[in-house]
Amino acid sequence: MxxxxxxxxxxxxxxxxxxxxxxxxxxxxxxxxxxxxxxxxxxxxxxxxxxxxxxxxxxxxxxxxxxxxxxxxxxxxxxxxxxxxxxxxxxxxxxxxxxxxxxxxxxxxxxxxxxxxxxxxxxxxxxxxxxxxxxxxxxxxxxxxxxPAGDLQPAPEDLEARVKQAVGEAIPALPAAADGRSVVKAVRVGVGLTYGTYVLVEVDDSVDIASMQVDSKALLQLAPFHNVSITNAGGEQLKASGVSFVSRVFIPLVGIDEDHVCGSAHCLLVPYWAGKLNAQGKNLQVKQVSARGGDLEVEWVEGGSLVKLSGPAVTVKKAQRSCQSRRRSRRRLDIGLKTIAIAFPHCPLQQETKSHESYSAYC
Missing domain, CATH: 3.10.310.10 (Diaminopimelate Epimerase; Chain A, domain 1)
Structure with a gap:
């Protein structure tokens, strides 16, 4: 071929x-x-x-x-x-x-x-x-x-208890609220085929979400729910700068310990916060406060069925890869790696590619 x-x-x-x-x-x-x-x-x-x-x-x-x-x-x-x-x-x-x-x-x-x-x-x-x-x-x-905007509903009591336990295990240093209650203020679950495995967790505004040390593996116990957003309105400094809410998103069930900036999660976060802030049809500035971080301009469109997400993007690398599928005892995909050495900071084969022209993977 x-x-x-x-x-x-x-x-x-x-x-x-x-x-x-x-x-x-x-x-x-x-x-x-x-x-x-x-x-x-x-x-x-x-x-x-x-x-x-x-x-x-x-x-x-x-x-x-x-x-x-x-x-x-x-x-x-x-x-x-x-x-x-x-x-x-x-x-x-x-x-x-x-x-x-x-x-x-x-x-x-x-x-x-x-x-x-x-x-x-x-x-x-x-x-x-x-x-x-x-x-x-x-x-x-x-x-x-x-x-498409996602629909949210309150989590059933048993699921809410599971979420609070999992979040507590994932973030052992999570403090209690000033009144001694759980800092988890609300647990919502997505509805439908696209968002039915999403969980939104609002925590007290006193929690500095950006600095949390999170063991996302503890969230695996929430399966089949796989996309877990932790959110609040952010600190006073962020509020003063015009930020409406902040979040972090964890998806360990599909191999993503933390999603740096998750667009689909905002299809639930935006309606949730727009409803709380009475801001349907208004542009909001929001932040995902992962280590890499991301800034989004968002809007829950009038009528409620759509979400607008806006942001910049930058190209890191352009290149070509050569692939060949050919029949042997099994089908094999040969992937040319000549151009990848400097392309991907996250690639585990980054160092090896300096001396290898191709890599064979069975599929």
């Missing part, structure tokens, strides 16, 4: 400088390479990239680049698929969507003046996603996503 030359980029999403925000690998496919590269092989690639997620973008023969009457360019539709290093295919990934959209704009609309544009992405489970690029009032380029 002919060797495939796959173009890819690494993008830091929700970041205006490299090595902040949430990284994602973005692999470009056409219909031929998409048909050749089966899901098992994509999982091998995602494991090898070892980024929090790898987004596979398929350009269909029907994908177009067209200019509207207003001069805004529309791209798409493109197919999108998100796979984690553990081989989990995600139903929705916000930061992977932002990274992929940034990469598509950079590929088809490379410009220094942030030409306005729209890209349409077709997903398996979350319908069509529409993403825009424009500039904010300060002239900074922003990628603006419109994603």
């Amino acid at each position: 002919p060797r495939l030359e796959l173009e890819y980029v690494v993008v830091d999403a929700f970041a205006s400088e490299t090595f902040r925000g949430n990284p994602a690998a973005v692999v470009f496919l056409d219909e031929h390479s998409s048909a050749v590269l089966k899901d098992e092989q994509r999982k091998v690639l995602a494991q090898e990239f070892n980024q929090p997620v790898t987004a596979f973008i398929t350009q269909f023969q029907t994908s177009v680049v067209s200019a509207s009457v207003s001069g805004e360019t529309t791209l798409g539709p493109f197919g999108i698929q998100w796979i984690t290093p553990s081989g989990e295919e995600l139903r929705l990934c916000g930061h992977g969507t932002l990274a992929a959209s940034h990469a598509l704009f950079d590929k088809f609309l490379p410009t220094d003046d942030a030409e306005r544009g729209t890209v349409k992405l077709q997903t398996k489970h979350s319908g069509e996603l529409v993403v825009r690029r424009d500039s904010d009032e300060g002239g900074r380029v922003q990628i603006r996503m419109t994603l």
Whole structure:
């Protein structure tokens, strides 16, 4: 079978400088390479990239680049698929969507003046996603996503007790509230196919979420719930700077101890906080306070069915990988690693690639 030359980029999403925000690998496919590269092989690639997620973008023969009457360019539709290093295919990934959209704009609309544009992405489970690029009032380029909002409901008493126990084990230093009660103020669970395994935990504002030492493995006991957000309104300094809420997100069940900046979790966090703050239809500035950190502009759209998430992105690396699937005793995927040595700070094979041209993985 002919060797495939796959173009890819690494993008830091929700970041205006490299090595902040949430990284994602973005692999470009056409219909031929998409048909050749089966899901098992994509999982091998995602494991090898070892980024929090790898987004596979398929350009269909029907994908177009067209200019509207207003001069805004529309791209798409493109197919999108998100796979984690553990081989989990995600139903929705916000930061992977932002990274992929940034990469598509950079590929088809490379410009220094942030030409306005729209890209349409077709997903398996979350319908069509529409993403825009424009500039904010300060002239900074922003990628603006419109994603389906999640519904939340109070956790049943037994699940709330399990969550409080798991959070207490994950954060042994979590203090009690001033009145001696638990600092866990609310536990909510997502509803539906996309968000049914999400848990939102609001803790007292006295808790400095950013400085918490979290053993995310303790959250595995909450399975099948896998996406756990811990949130509060933040300290007085953050409030004074206009930040409406802060969060950290942990997804150990799919191999992500902490998600640096999680877009899909904000599809629940935003409606929750917009409801508390009576801010539906208003832009809010929020922070995910992981070690890498991320800043988001968010809005719970009037009507409640959509969430808008906006943020910058920056390209870390552009390169190509050569892949070949050929029949032997088992199917084998040969992955060329010649260009990867400086591409991925998180790649466990980073040092070895200096002396290896290719790596063979069975799938």
